[in-house]
Amino acid sequence: xxxxxxxxxxxxxxxxxxxxxxxxxxxxxxxxxxxxxxxxxxxxxxxxxxxxxxxxxxxxxxxxxxxxxxxxxxxxxxxxxxxxxxxxxxxxxxxxxxxxxxxxxxxxxxxxxxxxxxxxxxxxxxxxxxxxxxxxxxxxxxxxxxxxxxxxxxxxxxxxxxxxxxxxxxxxxxxxxxxxxxxxxxxxxxxxxxxxxxxxxxxxxxx
Amino acid sequence: xxxxxxxxxxxxxxxxxxxxxxxxxxxxxxxxxxxxxxxxxxxxxxxxxxxxxxxxxxxxxxxxxxxxxxxxxxxxxxxxxx
Numbered sequence: 303x304x305x306x307x308x309x310x311x312x313x314x315x316x317x318x319x320x321x322x323x324x325x326x327x328x329x330x331x332x333x334x335x336x337x338x339x340x341x342x343x344x345x346x347x348x349x350x351x352x353x354x355x356x357x358x359x360x361x362x363x364x365x366x367x368x369x370x371x372x373x374x375x376x377x378x379x380x381x382x383x384x385x386x387x388x389x390x391x392x393x394x395x396x397x398x399x400x401x402x403x404x405x406x407x408x409x410x411x412x413x414x415x416x417x418x419x420x421x422x423x424x425x426x427x428x429x430x431x432x433x434x435x436x437x438x439x440x441x442x443x444x445x446x447x448x449x450x451x452x453x454x455x456x457x458x459x460x461x462x463x464x465x466x467x468x469x470x471x472x473x474x475x476x477x478x479x480x481x482x483x484x485x486x487x488x489x490x491x492x493x494x495x496x497x498x499x500x501x502x503x504x505x506x507x508x509x
Numbered sequence: 510x511x512x513x514x515x516x517x518x519x520x521x522x523x524x525x526x527x528x529x530x531x532x533x534x535x536x537x538x539x540x541x542x543x544x545x546x547x548x549x550x551x552x553x554x555x556x557x558x559x560x561x562x563x564x565x566x567x568x569x570x571x572x573x574x575x576x577x578x579x580x581x582x583x584x585x586x587x588x589x590x591x
Contacts, residue, residue: 440557444533444582445549454575483550490554503516 422453422473429481437488445480449473518545519559523586526565530585533567556584563589 426446430438453473460466515523525539537552547555559565566587569580 440560441550441553443580444553447580447582448534448549450577451574451579451581454577454579458575480549483548487550487554 423450426450426477433484433488441487442484449476449480518555521545522555522559523564526584526586528586530583533582533584536584563587
């Protein structure tokens, strides 16, 4: 029994050692932030570079960076510059501060509209199944289509993350409002069937 | 006394519709301007009743907003409604 246990332990240790050895062989040496910067930002393929850590620039690279900003301000993708600026830690430099401000403004102006993450269309479609087919066709769908149109129009006006979140929240609340109103109408329909026609007409005249 | 078949609200809707073909949203705005503000579902329930009674005809028309297809509900009055 003890022998079997020893054998199993040895096998597990061997397996773990082998996996450790393989993973250490396959892992590529990580580049420093500065190396990535030099390779991508100062090099040719800037568009593919997404900084993952803070990059500290030496005086030499700072000078190159300033030069590049001066030369390429008009052509360099503003969104990419924005990404770099968020990650780059630089010593204070008045000239650079002016450039950063300028690029920041360009970035804001060129910022693309991003889609609202919640897939409202799918959610709305699924919520529709809470109601009967007739109710869905006659009441729920037209209301939701109006809401959808509003959302699409609101989306065009969202530029910052905060704005998008605000719109998301507003439409979430509106969806709840619509659902509640639909439930109220559905209940009214159900009750309406139970009430005799004369009383129903009298009630609708009173409203 | 025989009760009328239409409520005052339904008569107001038919009046707002006139002879035009208009969207549900516009019609709701017209109603609100005339002092009968209704929530979306309540309004469409009202229209569904009018449709059932053959006073109004409704259909969906597709339109493109920001590259996406939206189905808009359009209404027009029928001969019976006039």
